[in-house]
Amino acid sequence: MSIETIPQLFYSAVREHNRPDMFMYKGDDGQYVDVSSNEMLRNVRAIRLALKSFGIESGGKVAILSENCLQWAISDLAILSLGAADVPIYPTVLEDTVEYILNDCEPSAIFVSTAEQAQKVHNIRQNLPFLKDVFSFEHVDLPDVMTFDRLLEIGNTIASEQPQEPTDDIGPAKKDDLCSIIYTSGTTGDPKGVMLSHWNFVCNVLMVDKELDFSAMGKGLSFLPLSHVLERMGGFYTMMYEGIGIAYAESVETVAADMQIVKPSIMVSVPRLYEKIFDKVNAKAMSGSPIKRNIFLWAKAKGQEWGGKKRSGEAISWWLGFQYKIADKLVFSKLREKTGGNLQLFISGGAPLSPHIHEFFYAAGLIVLEGYGLTETSPVVSCNTLENLRIGSIGKVMSNTEIKIADDGEIMIKGPQVMLGYYNNAEATREVMCEDGWFASGDIGKFDDDGYLYITDRKKDIIITASGKNIAPQPIENLFKKNKFISQIVVVGDRKPYLIALIVPNFENLEMWAKSKDLTWGSFTELVELPEVVDKLQRGSDRHNSQLPSFNTIKKFSLMTDEFTLESGELTPTLKVKRRVIQKKYSAIIDALYE
Numbered sequence: 074m075s076i077e078t079i080p081q082l083f084y085s086a087v088r089e090h091n092r093p094d095m096f097m098y099k100g101d102d103g104q105y106v107d108v109s110s111n112e113m114l115r116n117v118r119a120i121r122l123a124l125k126s127f128g129i130e131s132g133g134k135v136a137i138l139s140e141n142c143l144q145w146a147i148s149d150l151a152i153l154s155l156g157a158a159d160v161p162i163y164p165t166v167l168e169d170t171v172e173y174i175l176n177d178c179e180p181s182a183i184f185v186s187t188a189e190q191a192q193k194v195h196n197i198r199q200n201l202p203f204l205k206d207v208f209s210f211e212h213v214d215l216p217d218v219m220t221f222d223r224l225l226e227i228g229n230t231i232a233s234e235q236p237q238e239p240t241d242d243i244g245p246a247k248k249d250d251l252c253s254i255i256y257t258s259g260t261t262g263d264p265k266g267v268m269l270s271h272w273n274f275v276c277n278v279l280m281v282d283k284e285l286d287f288s289a290m291g292k293g294l295s296f297l298p299l300s301h302v303l304e305r306m307g308g309f310y311t312m313m314y315e316g317i318g319i320a321y322a323e324s325v326e327t328v329a330a331d332m333q334i335v336k337p338s339i340m341v342s343v344p345r346l347y348e349k350i351f352d353k354v355n356a357k358a359m360s361g362s363p364i365k366r367n368i369f370l371w372a373k374a375k376g377q378e379w380g381g382k383k384r385s386g387e388a389i390s391w392w393l394g395f396q397y398k399i400a401d402k403l404v405f406s407k408l409r410e411k412t413g414g415n416l417q418l419f420i421s422g423g424a425p426l427s428p429h430i431h432e433f434f435y436a437a438g439l440i441v442l443e444g445y446g447l448t449e450t451s452p453v454v455s456c457n458t459l460e461n462l463r464i465g466s467i468g469k470v471m472s473n474t475e476i477k478i479a480d481d482g483e484i485m486i487k488g489p490q491v492m493l494g495y496y497n498n499a500e501a502t503r504e505v506m507c508e509d510g511w512f513a514s515g516d517i518g519k520f521d522d523d524g525y526l527y528i529t530d531r532k533k534d535i536i537i538t539a540s541g542k543n544i545a546p547q548p549i550e551n552l553f554k555k556n557k558f559i560s561q562i563v564v565v566g567d568r569k570p571y572l573i574a575l576i577v578p579n580f581e582n583l584e585m586w587a588k589s590k591d592l593t594w595g596s597f598t599e600l601v602e603l604p605e606v607v608d609k610l611q612r613g614s615d616r617h618n619s620q621l622p623s624f625n626t627i628k629k630f631s632l633m634t635d636e637f638t639l640e641s642g643e644l645t646p647t648l649k650v651k652r653r654v655i656q657k658k659y660s661a662i663i664d665a666l667y668e
Contacts, residue, residue, distance in 0.1 A: 077248035078271035080154040087114050090316030097320035098143045119228030120151035131156025131245050138162040139186035141321050144210040144221050145299050148184045154244040158251045161300035163646040165639050172197040174256050182206040188213045248272040254496050257448045266496030273451040276489040278311045280471045287315045294337040296322035302452045303422045308341040336413035343423035351430045372400035376436025405437035428465045451490040455526045466525035482517040536566045542624045556613045557582050571628040573666040577636050601632035629666045
């Protein structure tokens, strides 16, 4: 059977990789519970039959408003095997955004995970006349909400009365049929519904399988939102196709503990996880005795030297090899233990990963393969591989995919993974889809002489100063984030005479430093106003500015006391900065820096 749709891919995985632990979830006792391939098939079949009994048919739409969990995967596969399309919604989005999305695509039913998510829908349901049914993964005390368990019972009863054929499980969907509408958070304006076909997803899975081949991996830990196209394609469909057991983290907060239990061999993540791990390891080492600090810095330097030679194919002397073994024993092995001791591969996407953090993980024997893509490309269009790995790049172009750089530096993409278009938005579709099939990514990039692709910035983020200089803020921000006292930074300067920055300090490191200087403060506000702290950050800024052309330097900065967060509307669900939101919200601070 050729695989062209997601139900076909699922059925193939059940048949080819019949695992006792196809999926795993954490039980009430804190231990993981295995779900076999056959049990998963029965559950998907039951939910499919139950949904059909509620009138959901081929061509219909069902939304999913939920955190990562087993029920998310079951619901997704059941909806798609009906020939319907699903609409995943990030559980972190606010009520008004949920209302906007649902009114735009008009699903007849929605799955919600918790009482909190059910309440969001309940509060706006009078504005959603098309929404007939609400199903909840947990029991909730709200009217007209059916539990997932009850839906499962209904489906199992129907299944016992109606024997099923394999063709029923595969369903009526064809390769070019609509599979999912994924609303991009966007850094400006209302979300746009990206229409992806079954083949958009499946061809991307097959590309990744050909380029990377994860089949030797035993288990993966899933914690990124399945609403995120990277986790859905990579951490769900690809792992399922490759026969990798998928364990769901209890929550984002428990990922470190869950890694110790699951002992995954592969994980998909955005750079924020690696940054947090690195910062924690670095802070712990720097807070130790002078001997421990020196050992850590020595190990990091030797690991970087060893890793650089290994990646470039240079000969590694016996002396460097011996030093690296000591560094590995004293430092890097402890980091591997914290990931469960079995991790072979990290997949990174969604945002650039700082090269110095990437090099540290490589030295620790934790390979991070960074790739590039967008929701509109299902998502992967380029990726580093074990054979072709160049830190700082986003790899070489995937098979059956074309990329060219437009005259203004924009990355243009053509391939079978490119979306069908934006739902209910022909104008937005025309803005990015050329008649000859090329998709305008909105990213600025370049190739090196060996064919590795690099992102330099977002086209819409380019700053044009009052003097007419075009400046990409992202490389400047990445340079400043190498400073261990900086957690977040947003560079501002459009139509202004010079660049300024809003900086959120790494307060864990900053407080540790301030204590060592016997400084006193009562709050973060008092801390960032201390002259010694401002001077410390200014010296760091001066060091970074010395590496930049004069028109790219940060002339002034303001130290912020609150992180830019998803909840405050300053970050997208994929943790990208919403520059316009931040500039508007902190306009008084920005204006003061230009006085």
